[in-house]
Amino acid sequence: MKTPAVELKEPLDLTKLMDKGVVFEVNTNEEEEAHQLDDEDVEYTNNLLKYLNLEVAGDDLKAEDTYVEGHPFEKIASNMFNLLGNGKIKKRVLREGYGQKPPDMSVVRVHYNGYIEYQVEPFDSTYARTKPHQFTVNNGEVLVGLDLAVQSMKLNEKSQFIVHPDYAYRKFGCLERVPGDSEVLFEIELIEIIDCGAAATFEQLPEQEQKEFKHVYEYCLALCAKGKDMFGKNINGATKEYNAAVSKLEHCFLADMAEQEKQQELLMRLYTNLLICHAKTDEPKKGCINFNKIMDLVKGTDLKIPAKCYYNNAKCLRMLGDYKLAKRRLEVAYRAEPKNPDILNLLLNLEDDMRKSRREEIERSKAMCGIKEA
Known part of the structure; x- marks a missing residue:
């Protein structure tokens, strides 16, 4: 079943949000953090039912x-x-x-x-x-x-x-x-x-068996787990582990649809991890490449793109100066997680970027036409 494209009924009007006097920023106030924890506790308690x-x-x-x-x-x-x-x-x-x-x-x-x-x-x-x-x-x-x-x-x-x-x-x-x-x-x-031992034994397998999905899958799971452990301490090392897993997983032999579905699910996780890594290390082009892979991967499947992917792709697009597309990505993320302060902060920052870019474009146009300020 093909996942339908996400359509926004109307663009997000940030001016309305700003007119209400709301400032969106990551909250470090202990009292408000405690309130957020209370909300999580309430949600957990309700879910228990x-x-x-x-x-x-x-x-x-x-x-x-x-x-x-x-x-x-x-x-x-x-x-x-x-x-x-x-x-x-x-x-x-x-x-x-x-x-x-x-x-x-x-x-x-x-x-x-x-x-x-x-x-x-x-x-x-x-x-x-x-x-x-x-x-x-x-x-x-x-x-x-x-x-x-x-x-x-x-x-x-x-x-x-x-x-x-x-x-x-x-x-x-x-x-x-x-x-x-x-x-x-x-x-x-x-x-x-x-199986964390799979990474150690994989290289010892005959070359033909190294292409069989059952061996590749266990190996890539181990690399993914290793990358996750390294992420907070050595993000470049984590990126290397994720890329190694992607390379093996993209080129393995698939026996049936069940193996293909497992491959797609793990590739989704790996592409997402790489997107986050590249957004964090200011490598926007590589981040966008991985987001495009995610977009291609979900076509014709039941897989859904999580909000964090749209958010991190927007960060990469902002670095590249593509503010309009970045905003569209963020609007999708906002619809999925309207209370996420990181998404709201980036939306407001993008509005500032777009206003500044328009002013600079007007100034350039005036300069080219020889128009001077009165």
């Missing part, structure tokens, strides 16, 4: 007809199997995954909801935060039960786990959300596995 689980309260209307004696977690556990020999982690697969399980020390990205017995609202939810959680497997970064649960999963799998307190929050609990000595139920979705 989307993930109520009646099953953990023993009142699931969709449950099986067969009645099972006991507390809600006991009923849920009756449809699970023991993941460990000691029975302290039980598992039920809700959606089958595919491929291999996460290798040791690989990086994974997961979505999850966490519940305690008799409380239908999650005590923690990455879905409600609208951002998956990323961690390194078997590296002590998350609860032992959550770590072991994810190690048992395959890519795209969705499963439920009941975790004993010994592998969860133990006798201490977790603030006011989880009482001490509580079993917890995690509903987990494994959405990405990044």
